[in-house]
Amino acid sequence: MKAGNISYRIVKDKIFKYFIIVAAISSALPLLFILYYIVSNGISAISWGFFFELPKPPGEIGGGISNALIGTIILIVTSSAIAIPPAVLLGIYLSESRNSMVSNLVRNAVEVMQGIPSIVVGILVYAWVVEPSGSFSTLSGAIALAIMMLPIISKSTEETLRMIPHYILEASLALGVPYYKTILRVILPSGLSGILTGIIISISRIAGETAPLLFTAFGNPFINWDITEPSNSLPLLIFNYAGSPYKEWHALAWGASIVLIAIVLLLNIISKIISKKWEVKF
Amino acid sequence: MGSKVLKIDGLNVYYDQSHILKDINLSFAENTVTAIMGPSGCGKTTLIRTINRMHEFTHGARTEGSIKLYGKDLHQIDPILVRRKVGMVFQKPNPFPTMSIYDNVIAGYKLNGFKLSKIEKNSIVEGSLVKAALWDEVKDNLYKKGAFLSGGQQQRLCIARALAMNPEILLFDEPTSALDPIATDRIEQLINELKAGLTIVLVTHNIAQAARVSDYTAFLYLGELIEFGTTKKMFTTPKNKKTEEYLNGKFG
Amino acid sequence: MINKLAMNSFSGDQSFKFILLSSAAFILMLVAGIVITLYYYSSLSLSTFGLEFITGSTWDPVSGEYGILPFLIGTLLTSIIALVISFPLSLIITIFIGEYFTTGMPNTLMRGAVELLAGIPSIIYGFWGLFVLVPIVREFQILFDIAPYGVGIFTSAIVLAIMIIPYSASIGYEVIGLVPKELKEAAYSLGATRYEVIKNVTLSYSGSGITAGVLLSFGRALGETMAVTMVIGNSNLLPGSIFGPGNTMASLIANEFTEAANELYLSALFETGLILFIVTAVINILGKIIIKKFVSGTK
């Protein structure tokens, strides 16, 4: 350390500390105002009807976002069904083969997938699914979202399983339990809470994705249950209505924003609870 | 003492390039306790892992020579079966954290998909816990997870889990090195009781422990079997200078 | 090293190993498929324009001329300005959480705020930007006598910066959490003040980790679409100033993809996607490599 006037150094230390405190609070507070602004704008749009009705045409007050809400739920369920099985298997593979050439290649592939801009995922799934099938569809949107979930889930699965002590595995193997049964019945249950947490976090990430849906799920003014048909989603609705010139639609979009944030928040809280409550102590 | 349960002939073990065990010849007699001693890194763990073929999970491990279980070459027997006949208890107690005490004991059956009736299961669980001298302490908490047990109790739970499979041989790898003296004492008593029913191989660093519980002692040094004989003889009149130095605490 | 995929006589093990390997093969094929698809759909544009695709400053679907220089510049400008704005702010939050308040109420509150903000979807940031930030910027532009667009490169850079702050702050406090305690204690025992420890030990030790965090945040900013497209003005001309409208590559694709009526137009958009993909992949891998080196260096 540089020798220097001690009192000068102490003053400098104090000033720095207060600077950090003031600056951190004053950069976080305005950001929280964003949240406040959204809530104060959207809360008036929210009522029971908001969840159960379709949007009304411009000019009419009220209406709801049921089409987008149902679309988002179907998209989440479908994309989870597509992404979870291969992602968890991949996570097991990565945790079990730590340092081979192939596994490092695979690890980098997962890294690359995680970095793909979401809009690029959108055009890829357009080329793979929408163009060959000839129409926009919920399924194509779910595939796009699944591609975004896959690296998140497999990385969290890998990290979770790596934390499980090796002696748990050996205990089972030494009882004459075959390797695959050991993984499926001993290791996976021990890592269940971590894997579930990863899955829920991945859902909370894709729930708000818009760009991959622009050219896949596309949007739909009506409720749609058929995954071969286009569907709306909360973020798509926000995007379309925010850009519209109608005040009533803006109000719907603010309301939808609150719902979307609430969903994301809820998922984050659930993931926290699961990882705390179900934590396996080794 | 009875016939030889396990016979090791000209065993060499390699990890990749390094030669870990060199030309080991050794056999274990029925209903005896054989202690395996030697300084850290001499290959004790490696030796017992080859006996239940756990070494096959180690990348780059290779063996030469023969190991015969009741006269049959281990490598002719399915490794899964070998591990059921030759149980193993580890240095650190390792009960399954997600399972209850009850499930831990029958884990070997459950995980392997054996279908057992409730009565069979109950009798296996009780029998194994009794043999492992743990029954009285846990009989009221059978359906709780094992995490609340003390280290010594956890280790006895692991012993019960191994006993549940009815092994011919039980391998212990420094089973008391993570335990306090009282818990250690319990395990030693237990080993003494167990040898009536099976054959025990005990890796230990604790010279006094070997003296207390073993009938035979094998002394390994740098991957070679330096001396093997009855514990009494070896501890009183060791033939080899290295053995003597080790027993007198000159190294290790 | 334990080889847990060791052979076993039970056929279950073989099939399990096979399934695991197929999941690995699947991901490799997926990434290969991504590259091949982007390349295949770009090939018409690649062969028609060659390098001029990157150097050309005219994007005119009517005359069939496609050059993405305006979008390249727009992408770099928004992302770099966003980094410049967000870096000091996230560093401050990092030091707040990672040095001064590692536990207790202030830590919980600040971390909670960061996580809350990280959870807000980008579309909502864009929506907010459009309705709140754009009018404010417009007021300032009138005040300073600049053409009052409101929307534009600078506005979207601010929105991006806001979105990045929670992300880079959370990388930040993970990184400085890895600085060995002994190092800091050694400095304290030599009589250093906290400020001196932060400056000379914590920050200098975690330099490469922080660099990686900046890279990863940059990668995020480059690929961000929705928040930007709502506030950038979507002008396909070379940006005249950072306070005027512009466009980014991601936003270009979002705006024009459904309009691409002919093969060359579509191909040009795919090539834009290909370039975006390559740039973000390189930046991400670089960031991850640096982080990995940093983490293994702290062990």
Ligand SMILES: Nc1ncnc2c1ncn2[C@@H]1O[C@H](COP(=O)(O)OP(=O)(O)OP(=O)(O)O)[C@@H](O)[C@H]1O
């Ligand atoms: N997986 C492995 N790969 C390569 N070498 C290994 C491996 N496991 C052990 N070794 C080496 O083999 C030798 C014997 O190891 P082993 O674990 O059998 O010793 P040990 O006698 O049990 O020692 P300790 O008393 O410390 O438990 C050591 O030199 C060790 O470094």
Ligand SMILES: [Mg+2]
């Ligand atoms: Mg050992």
